[in-house]
Amino acid sequence: MLIELKIENFAIIKNLTIEWGSGLNILTGETGSGKSIIIDALGMVLGGRSNKDLIKTGAEYAYVEAVFSFYNEDLSKFLSENGFEIGELIVLSRQINRNKPSITRINGRVATQSVMTYISSKLVDVYAQEENQYLMSPKNQMDLIDDFCTIEHKKKQENLLNLFEEIKKYEEKKASLENFESSREREIDLLTYQIKEIEDANLTPYDDEDLENDFKKFSNSSLIRENLEATLNLLRGDYEVSAVEDGIDKAVSFFSNVKKFEPDLDEIYKELENIRFNISSVYKEIESYLENMDIDQEKFMYLEARIDTVNSLKKKYGYNIEEINKFKSEAELRLKELKNFEENLNNISQKIDELYKESSNLAQEISKDRKTVSKWLEENVEKEISKLNINNARFKINIYEKELSSTGIDRIEYMISTNIGEDFKPLSKIASGGEMSRIMLGFKSIIASKDNIPTVIFDEIDSGISGMTANIVGKKIKELSNDRQVIVISHLPQIVSKANSHYKIYKEINKNKTRTYVKKLKNSERVGEIARLIGSEEITDLTLKAAKEMIEGVEND
Structure with missing residues (x-):
């Protein structure tokens, strides 16, 4: 899990350290206080895009460091094979400089961006509002299904990709032969002349x-x-x-x-x-x-x-004579190929047909795997979103057959019906923002249980929801945090009240300079912050009472 996050000179943050807890960690704060900046900083150190504009005004660099406590045998093996020290902690850091290249390190050693991205994918899963668009893409929808398939399925995908690379190679060779046919006779005449010229010379070792x-x-x-x-x-x-x-x-x-x-x-x-x-x-x-x-x-x-x-x-x-004879041998071989043009063309065409047949059979197996997983995913997504107050929702995955390609013969489309009596429609055309957030939370719950990612981060997962739905979503997030660390940015008291660790992000202006700070709230302080979120411009005894009841209600669950 994420133990500590250090941020220096990043946007409006001068110097900030957050020590995270296990279970559910929640960040709150006024709009513009810097909550999302913290997630952006974490995203950068995890391998996201860096931009020199993120360096705080007046500073020469921005630095972010994330310390994780996590043991995973595959990840440890990967680190060892790539020359990184292995211990109880994994320390990821990234520094972007105003006038120099950025530096990425893992356990103190410089690392490539690709290595950092791979390692972070095993440590953290980050969800932001814009990720709702992820589920709209047919490619991403298929990738999600493939991710739930077995290792054998992934090997089939790799084999299919290799087969198509081989098909491409033979098709290029075939096209080259067909385009070459017009000049073939000229090359045959030239090679015939060259071979005859060498043969007529009747060369011997004496001639050297x-x-x-x-x-x-x-x-x-x-x-x-x-x-x-x-x-x-x-x-x-x-x-x-x-x-x-x-x-x-x-x-x-x-x-x-x-x-x-x-x-x-x-x-x-x-x-x-x-x-x-x-x-x-x-x-x-x-x-x-x-x-x-x-x-x-x-x-x-x-x-x-x-x-x-x-x-x-x-x-x-x-x-020398040896090289001349070598040229003659190569010319004879090429001449034979040219004279056997039709035979070669037929052989290549036959090879392409065989590869397509093999690919087609493999694609059928891949499609069968996807259909099996799709049924399982349909049942689990319906179960998860029903828990998130999308009642009577039905979810299904349409798999259409398309022309064979390197990804198979399947075209995937996620379909949903959110009300009784409504027909299924594409997910991208029917779901509202609030519904998409909950559907994505449902998917994240299923993915997290499968991949065993130790830390899941939600940036404003509560967008578009309120009231009872917010409470249901809060319970789901709390449930998700039972066996992993969850970090959430939220402005809904129904969700915030369920935190194991509550951090308030605030900013202060001093001498015309804005700085962001973080404070881990005690129980008494949490009551006041949740009362503020309930909605009154002025905190009253009533809102304080409601906030306290919310916290106690979670503790009694």
Whole structure:
């Protein structure tokens, strides 16, 4: 339940703290004193809309904090999974700043608006006068029925939604194919040409690097011969024995005279002999290469044409042979799809038909669930509103079949007859403001018993009622508060007299500034406030007596 509400710099409230009690909490006060502002502040911290205009004049921020005492296993799990501390209390806070973004916190940690809205929906159910319009919407009427259905029903709804998402995907694919038919032949011609061009090239791994290496070699053959011949001239020149070989021979001869006196030089001597042999061998190998070197002009022309072909394919289809072949495989697959256009179109159409059939069967099950719950809801709503002095009222839910959609095949309309002999008419066209408030209270009673929401708030639920009806509504609210906390803004003494905790909201003007205050009334003070609500401009002994009797009447019930 809601334990404490702190409000700072919100509208005409400078600083206000309310410590709430269990059972029925009622707020009273003169018109304009700030009662609804308190509910607005609570609505903001629970995830409602924020507006910088709500910041008190002269202040830089508005701050609201709500402290709840409530344990719910699912909610605790949700908090833990989202990284919030879990304790005996849940503290929700929100600060809106004049020149900075607003900040939302749960147990001291910054939270998103969506997380705050989800958590608050498990803690509080707020009813305001404008919520009467909620029941007028066919969509909301259906949602209310779905909320009373089983978990299995909700899974069916989710499955139906998923099926329609899949239908949409296939229908878009089908439309794309049908729109594409005009350009299909052009794409077939292009793909056929591209595949043939790659096939005609008869590419092999050789065409990647080896082809380019051979082409470079052939295109530079003259330069190769020229440099090899220059190397031979350096090694031997025009003589049989080159100056290089002659010099090495002499060095070998000198070392042979020395090594017999210095054995340590034997290794160097052997290296000189190897050098002499290697120079001769290199010479012979170069000479042999030059003799066998054949500049095949025809092969060079082939290589030149081949590398032009391969480079052209690389520019069009991929930077290497592997990528070109990958492009070819994808093009062949796409060509097959295009040539099998009719078959693909038929397959997609068949898939759509199957999905619609599955959706239709599921929608029938969902409709059956709704009809079952509707009968139960009809009985319970009639029972609740009859308790609220809408005598002889009959309530029924019409379920019409409509075209299959992601929500099913049902169109819902709430119907009511408030007098004997009157035909059923849509709820939106027959109920008065006072009747709508009581009907909504009846729904809230049923919803609260189902969802086990620990705190229910009514902002002027007593609009449009008086006298005996007000007393009946008060008793219903009191009954509702037996197993949950209820907070009510009311101006009717018949309802206010039933409070467990009574708060008076008042404002004072000091130095041209208006401030709102709250006071929890003692029993003696409650008598005076209820006497004021009875209607006299001046509180008299008679109104005081009536107020006291009202309170005592509740205590004796």
